[in-house]
Amino acid sequence: MGTVRACRETSKPSTSSPPPVTTTSTSRSETVNGSHEFKIDGYSLAKGMGIGRYIASDTFMVGGYAWAIYFYPDGKSVEDNAQYVSLFIALASEGTDVRALFELSLLDQSGKDRHKVHSHFGRFLESGPYTLKYRGSMWGYKRFFKRTALETSDYLKNDCLLIRCSVGVVKSYTEGPKIYTIAVMPSNIGQHFGQLLESGKGTDVNFEVDGEIFSAHKLVLAARSPVFRAQLFGPMKDCNTQLIKIEDMEAPVFKALLHFTYWDALPDMQELVGMNSKWASTMMAQHLLAAADRYGLDRLRLLCEDKLCEDVAINTVATTLALAEQHHCFQLKAVCLKFVALPENLKAVMQTDGFDYLKQSCPSVLTELLEYVARIGEHSVIVCGHGNENILLDGSDVNGRRVKQRIF
Structure with missing residues (x-):
């Protein structure tokens, strides 16, 4: 009898199968920074208040937490026998395991910028940022400065000390891939206001410019131009707002000014002057720049400046x-x-x-x-x-x- 062999083919991956999907995410850690300056006026009167007693700054906010500076004129610890002043920063609001970087500085008041600085910022920290466990937790130095040296230094001037504290609260978050795509249309508020001007509906003020009458809306003009706002609603507003006469301006220029005020865009200069001429377009941009400056329309002034630079x-x-x-x-x-x-x-x-x-x-x-x-x-x-x-x-x-x- 012959020998029968059973053979099994090894399956191979299909070349038509989709590639594996790889997703990514990133964890980011950064600091939210802030500083506070604490002035101690009358240092000599604060001396002798006792070891462990302090002067506190007003609270200040950094990274969503309240902080305060604590200065001990006679030191914080009995063992130092009041030979040193102590300086600390404390968490003054509720918080658990708040991680932060700190910098405590005694400011040189001689103008030489030789400040006494103890800082976490800008250097490698073996144990990372300092962690404050609860409200009232503190970081600082019991022996910040020897009192005798402090009182003969440039840090003390006119019986006044200046202390600066910088805090950098560590915030961590993870970024992942977007799982959605929403197409947001560009803003069309200018188009809406422009159509309001063209419709003429609801106008409540008229301007006479070089013999032509232009109708507009007080609120739109006041929202866009500080000059119009003062003219229409200020203490020295025009008594007759039904018809305001504009001097020293040509009608096409005022029409262009109104166009920008509503549309937030330059009109077609050549169409406005009725001439297919680069020279005429430049002349209109010159007049419009002056008008923009006159009515405090800074964006229009810059647009005209840009156009004139090109032409x-x-x-x-x-x-x-x-x-x-x-x-x-x-x-x-x-x-x-x-x-x-x-x-x-x-x-x-x-x-x-x-x-x-x-x-x-x-x-x-x-x-x-x-x-x-x-x-x-x-x-x-x-x-x-x-x-x-x-x-x-x-x-x-x-x-x-x-x-x-x-x-x-």
Whole structure:
């Protein structure tokens, strides 16, 4: 008879089976930090109150717990025979096993910053943060400073001591993977307010600007602008809020101002002025920046400043530079100075009407411009005058020869 063999195949993992899922989590520990300064005025009167008796600071909160500083003028322990002052920090609220880092400092009052500091912060701790078991638990030093040394030191001034205590409460938490995904739509509050303006419903104040009438809502304007708030609700509010006349502003500029106030976004500048022109758009941004500064709309002012930085050009840069100086737009001013000072731009800019306006309205900017031009050309600058007077650049060329260049 033949031999019958039973064979069993070893199963192999299916290549089509999904890969194993790996999840992660992270435990994080960090400190919530806070400090308190405790002034002891009349130190000499506190001496002699007795060993174990203390002066306590007011309580202060750090990391969700109340703390207090305890100062013992005659020391905390009898065995030290009142030769040392003692200093402690105590947990002043209910808590169990509160882990924290501490720093106790006696402040040098001579101005030399030679403080006496005992600190857990910034160093390796073999046993980790200190643990306070219950309310009233303390950490500190029985022999913080010898009394005789303290009383002849710069820590004591005008019979006054300054103590600073820093506390870092340890908080631990574990982060795991999100098990949900919720798509949150972007905020559309601006759209809602913008549609309210366009509908005209509920308006309760009108403005006359350059012969045109604009209707708006007092509460919206007051919420957005401190100037409108004072004008509409302040002690010196306008008596006639049914029609307020706005001087020194063009109607399209006020319309753009209202658009931003409701929509929280810039309007289409070219559509607003009715011209497909970069120059017209820049002019509108200039006027709108001034209006934003006038009504305390800081975000609008920054948006206009950003747009003007992008659109610096020969025919508008001088007026933009004057505007930047008048409304304290420091980044815009720097961009304009750099643009004007370029050799290929300087003469062209000086021939524009805007440059005459710059000389008349902001003569101090000319000095800064000259200094900027001089730095680029490595010249020393002699300013002979402003306004319609001549101004010279006096320096040396690359070969060391003396040169004078009349620029305007």
